[in-house]
Amino acid sequence: MSSLLEVADLTKSYGSGETRVDVLKGINLTVAEGETIALVGASGTGKSTLLHIMGTLDRPTSGNVLFGGEDVFRLGEAALATFRNRSIGFVFQFHHLLPEFTAVENVMMPLLIAGMKRSEAAVPARELLAEVGLGHRLTHKPGELSGGEQQRVAIARALVLSPKLLLADEPTGNLDMKTSDEVHETLDGIHRKRGVTLVIVTHNEKLASCMGRTVRLVDGRVVSD
Numbered sequence: 001m002s003s004l005l006e007v008a009d010l011t012k013s014y015g016s017g018e019t020r021v022d023v024l025k026g027i028n029l030t031v032a033e034g035e036t037i038a039l040v041g042a043s044g045t046g047k048s049t050l051l052h053i054m055g056t057l058d059r060p061t062s063g064n065v066l067f068g069g070e071d072v073f074r075l076g077e078a079a080l081a082t083f084r085n086r087s088i089g090f091v092f093q094f095h096h097l098l099p100e101f102t103a104v105e106n107v108m109m110p111l112l113i114a115g116m117k118r119s120e121a122a123v124p125a126r127e128l129l130a131e132v133g134l135g136h137r138l139t140h141k142p143g144e145l146s147g148g149e150q151q152r153v154a155i156a157r158a159l160v161l162s163p164k165l166l167l168a169d170e171p172t173g174n175l176d177m178k179t180s181d182e183v184h185e186t187l188d189g190i191h192r193k194r195g196v197t198l199v200i201v202t203h204n205e206k207l208a209s210c211m212g213r214t215v216r217l218v219d220g221r222v223v224s225d
């Protein structure tokens, strides 16, 4: 497998002087194309911080993130945003769906923003919703869906631009066990069907055990890989 993403000597500190907090203290990590990784560790060890930097939502204090060998933080802001939109999908603990729009409209949104016509955007959006098991909920609004269904809509939306990498930060953190299992199965199915690379931050051991590899953070460093 070729490497999709490389994190090299990455550090992240917040604040300065006496209030400075060193969160990431030299992370090295290679993610191969098509791999599935669980990123685990105690609360406050820097999992979300690392995931956000891998997703280029935040910048490191030092070190690099290479995508296909290219140092992404050398890109200007506009080019970086374009790269992020095309290459990376995000799923968060809270789904951040737009409440006034239906499931299919929420999934279409990234395509509409990218300039696609409504009639064209509806096709992949419907397909993806069917893939996550929500083909029968296309016109429901988020408030008319269960927590697990809402999260599956968010997964469909994250995939609609066909990213190579899907990053998820505690996607089941807000769900009960049964609903979590449905979300796991959805992610697993998506990975098998699309081969998308998955990096998932989770406190859920069952979800972690479904991933091909576990990366553990302790005190800002990778301790087992």
Ligand SMILES: Nc1ncnc2c1ncn2[C@@H]1O[C@H](COP(=O)(O)OP(=O)(O)OP(=O)(O)O)[C@@H](O)[C@H]1O
Residues within 6 Å of the ligand: 014, 015, 021, 023, 041, 042, 043, 044, 045, 046, 047, 048, 049, 050
């Ligand atoms: N913007 C910020 N400014 C200052 N400190 C921050 C900031 N963001 C995060 N931190 C600190 O960095 C540390 C790591 O935070 P992070 O959110 O990455 O942890 P985490 O491993 O995701 O924890 P959890 O499992 O609770 O989500 C924490 O001590 C946090 O207080």
Ligand SMILES: [Mg+2]
Residues within 6 Å of the ligand: 047, 048, 049, 169
């Ligand atoms: Mg976190």
